[in-house]
Amino acid sequence: MLMRTDPFRELDRLATQLMNANGTWSRPTAMPMDAYREGDTYVIALDLPGVSTDAIDIDVERNMLTIKAERRPAEQADSVEKELSERPLGVFSRQIMLADTLDTENIQAEYEAGVLTLRIPIAERARPRKVSISGGGDRKQISG
Numbered sequence: 001m002l003m004r005t006d007p008f009r010e011l012d013r014l015a016t017q018l019m020n021a022n023g024t025w026s027r028p029t030a031m032p033m034d035a036y037r038e039g040d041t042y043v044i045a046l047d048l049p050g051v052s053t054d055a056i057d058i059d060v061e062r063n064m065l066t067i068k069a070e071r072r073p074a075e076q077a078d079s080v081e082k083e084l085s086e087r088p089l090g091v092f093s094r095q096i097m098l099a100d101t102l103d104t105e106n107i108q109a110e111y112e113a114g115v116l117t118l119r120i121p122i123a124e125r126a127r128p129r130k131v132s133i134s135g136g137g138d139r140k141q142i143s144g
Helices: 007-018
Strands: 033-038 041-047 056-061 064-071 090-097 108-112 115-121 130-133 140-143
Antiparallel strands (some): 033 041, 056 064
């Protein structure tokens, strides 16, 4: 049997339950995210511990990236009596508006150790390039 001795943690758990921390499809819970640029790729990493890959749904419509995931309760025998349940169950969701400079046709998704990592290449048209100037006797190049 597990004993709880931290009254503040218990108060936090009760407040979370009252605010409906467990998501439903109509009211999903947000998932923690990191986003950064790595060379010519934009990387988004989302924490989804305990979620199986078949319970993750990734959609892109125009420039809106939508990620939905569901953590389902583990199958347990009828004789199991829960003592403590702190891990959130239900639906998690995140919508991210992507810039026009990203190539949404070539998004790669990888799920490992509870982290969903999306790699989105930066579109060729958005990469820096040299622009040459013509005219006069001298030709010069400037960065554009």
